[in-house]
Amino acid sequence: MQSTANYLWSLSDVLGQGATASVYKARHKKTGDQYAVKVFNHVSYLRPYEVQMREFEMLRKLNHKNIVKLFAVEEVGVTKQKVLVMEYCAGGSLLNVLEESENAFGLSEAEFLIVLGSVVGGMNQLRENGVVHRDIKPGNIMRMVGDDGQSVYKLTDFGAARELEDDEKFMSLYGTEEYLHPDMYERAVLRKPQKKAYGVTVDLWSIGVTFYQAATGSLPFIPYGGPRKNKEMMYKITTEKPEGAIAGVQRSDFAPVEWSYELPVSCRLSKGLKDLLVPILASILEADQAKCWGFDQFFAEANDILHRTVIHIFSLQQATMLKVYIHSYNTIKVLLEAISKQTDISPQNQEFIYEGHRLELELTQQVQLLPKTTEDRPTMLVSTEPKVPIGVIYKEPEIPVFPPKFDIINDANLSKIVISAVHKLLRITKSLMKCQDFILRGTYWILVILKEECRKMLQQFKTLNLKLSFCQNTMMKIQTLYELLPQTNLPEMDNLHMKLQSALEFLVTSSHSVQSSQKQLDLIATEWSKSSNIHHEDSTIGKVQVLLDKVFAIHHQLRKDRLKMKLSYNEEQIHKFEKIKMGMHAKKVQMLVREDCAQKYLKLLVSIKDWMRIACETRKQLRSLNNQSMNLGEDLENYEAHLNKILDLGVPRLQGEQQTGTKLPASTESSEQKCMEMIIRMKQLKQEMEGVLQELEHNNLIIERLAVQKPQGV
Known part of the structure; x- marks a missing residue:
């Protein structure tokens, strides 16, 4: 002590x-x-x-x-x-966090954003006090866990720090070689004499390397053999990096460097965040200090990310999860354009469903007024045009094979790679299962909405059919009425009769068409039910988790063996058995993901393509029929008004003939009383039809209100 x-x-x-x-x-x-x-x-x-x-x-x-x-x-x-x-700081350092097996391919998006915000906040404090750190790296970023369970990261180790304003330079050397700016690396590591002075931007290079490592789990610049073994190549990679490149890897000796301009597929960050982060990395991982961003621009761009709102969206036809980073004060128009960039679905073809209901958006509305979304409760994006499913984009990790030779150090190192791969496979499994869940949830909502729209459309046809019947009955009464009037020609009705006949044909044909669509939706509902049952009975995640626990226990044992360095004969035999078991468990996980989870997922992708094609066709059909129905409704109202006008002209004339004592034709004198009864009945019929129409409109309003109030969801 x-x-x-x-x-x-x-x-x-x-x-x-x-x-x-x-x-x-x-x-x-x-x-x-x-x-x-x-x-x-x-x-x-x-x-x-x-x-x-x-x-x-x-x-x-x-x-x-x-x-x-x-x-x-x-x-x-x-x-x-x-x-x-x-x-x-009980949470250790950021380096400790990255060395955990579940973070072998980088931090989760939520944790990365905390690191980003913490480093930006700490560095901003340093610059406000005119301090340059000169040894930024994951090992010098400590982690605490707050009262809310979230991480808080803090800069530490100011042994190399000194006061330095933006326009000042220094000559002394400090830092860790993998994170050193190339100018400092040349002198400190390669021991080459040079008289370059260094400015505050050397911290930005270190921050860029740290952020890349936090996002991917690996260093951005890796020569063959590693940075510590191939120092000349390390310097060559960092100084010859093309503009815009954020990483470079040499796969074998004397092989050309493979440059990367994007974060890798294995990275856990969303495309929305990658698109904002990559330009920052490209601009601070710049060897030429004159071309590198200054801290003011770095802070501005980094804070721009941190102050954005995240909108979680699941593109149903494409079967992809999106995260759109946007300012809360931006309008819906800006949001639709941002979605279009990620999905290639034009704004005019975008429709949205939230918790089972269509989300009607106004282009001038602010994003902050949208309902709140999460990764588990996204807004569903539906394209009015068919789209090819894309699905979850992932790269299956390689699982190394343990050599039969007993090597206590190599076995421990390989076990870390194996458990990291199993963690990755578990995340892939969860992503595939979540994608299936969203596909089924979105399809259910689409079916409910389209079925209700079909029902409303058929109800609308019934209303139109009543109006049409009223017009046809009125025409018949008018024809009978004018036959009773002497020396009076019946107004021209042939054209109107043809129009009414055409309307009748439209209603019959359209009703059959909608009923046919209903049957297709019912077939989809049957297929959906089968897929839903299969999905809910799937236990792949649980199986992979059990195997991961077994792999972790073996990994823990192999690490303990490494610390002993020398094992007894019996311990050595157990060690050999354990690493064989680890390999078997890992292969079993791989097979579960490939042959069980992935196959069910791919089958559902094929189904969603057909389901959404039918849904798009039904939606287009209903839109077209709705427009035609509205036009037909207006036409029928005009026909009704025209017929009423003719009727209103004919009835007084017939009554006038009776009052003046004009003798009706002999063939009609005997039916005078019936004619008067018919006139009275026509008026009553007109009043009754108007009452029926009002009642139908009232019932439709009630049905629409009930449909809105009825909870919908899986």
Whole structure:
């Protein structure tokens, strides 16, 4: 144990070690609270006194939630070693987080955004105080877990920091070689004499490498053999990087470098975030300090990402999940254009469903007024034109094969690769299952909506048919009426009769067409039900999780074996059996994903293509019929008004003939009373029909209200 006046710690509780100091987990002697103490060794005292004091002074003047706090500066008993007492970050460093097997291919999008915000916040505090860190790397970014369970990352280790304004330069060398700016790398690592001065942008290069590693799980620039073994090639890659490239890998000795201008498919970030992040990485991973962004532009672009709202959207026909990063004050028009860039679905062809209901959008409406979405509750995007399914884009990880030869170190290293691959396969399984869930959910909502629209359309046809029957009956009554009037020609009715006949044919044909569509929707509903049952009975995720737990347990055992370095005969045999089991478990996971989950997923993709084709055709048909029905309704109202006008002219004339005593033809004198009864009945019929139409309209309103209130969903 070692201690100062107020703190004590065990030398076995090492949190980190460097060239000039070691960091330990300590406790306050009175409260028992945990702290981190940085104890400087004798090498640190060989530095100039002002350099020794620089870190103390830096931490005293910096006060920010994303910078590790300094609580006290004390000395160790007799030795008088300087000790910095700082806040303890129980979550370890960002490097520790990235070394966890589930993060082998990079952080989740939510965690990456926290890292982005934390580093930007901490660096902004440094620049406001005119400080350059000079050793930004994942190992110097500590993690704490807040009261809400979310991570908070903090910059630490200011031993290399110094005050430097934007236009100042420095000549001294600090940092870790994988994260060094190429100009510093040339002098510090390759030991080549050069008199270049360095500015604050060297921190931006280190930030770029750190962000790339956080997003992908690997360094951006990797020569064959690794950065530490092939230093000349490492320098060549970083200095000859083409403009816009954000990564370069040499696969074999003397092979050309493979440049990347995008983040890899294995990266867990969405396309929406990648599109915003890649230009930032390309602009700060710039070897030429004159071309590299300054901090002002970096902060502006990074904060622009952090201040955007995320809209979660599932493109149903394409079977893809989207995350659209957009400012809350932007309009729906801007959102539709952003969606179009990601999906190639033009804004005029975009329709949306949220929680089972069509989402009607106004182009001038602000995005912040939209209903809130999450990864599990996205808004469904439906294209009015057929689209080819794309599905989940993924790359299956390679699972290494354990060599039969017993190698305790190599086995432990391979086990880490294996468990990382199984974690990746579990994420792929979850993505495929979630995609199937959204396909089924969206299809169900589409079916419910289209069936209701078909029902309303048939109801509309019934209403139109009543109006049509009224017009036809009125025509017959008019014809009978005018036959009773002497020396009076019946108005021309042939043209109107043809129009009514055409309307009747339209209603009959359209009704059959809608009924046919209903049958197709019923067939889809039957297929959907079968697919839904298969999906809900699927237990692949559970099976993969069980196998992952077994793989993790073996990985843990192989790591313990590595720490022993030497095993007994029996332990060695168990070690061999365990690594064989690990390989078998991993292969079983691979087979489950390939032959079970992926096959069901691909089958559903084929189905959704057919389902959505029929849905698009039905939707177009209903739209066309609705427009034609509205026009027909207006025409029938006009016909009705015209017929009523003729009727209104004919009835008074007939009554006038009776009042003046004009003798009706002999053939009609005997039916005079019947004629009068017919006139009265026609008027009553007209009133009754008008009442029926009003009642139908009232019923339609009630049905529409009930349809809106009725909860819809899976």
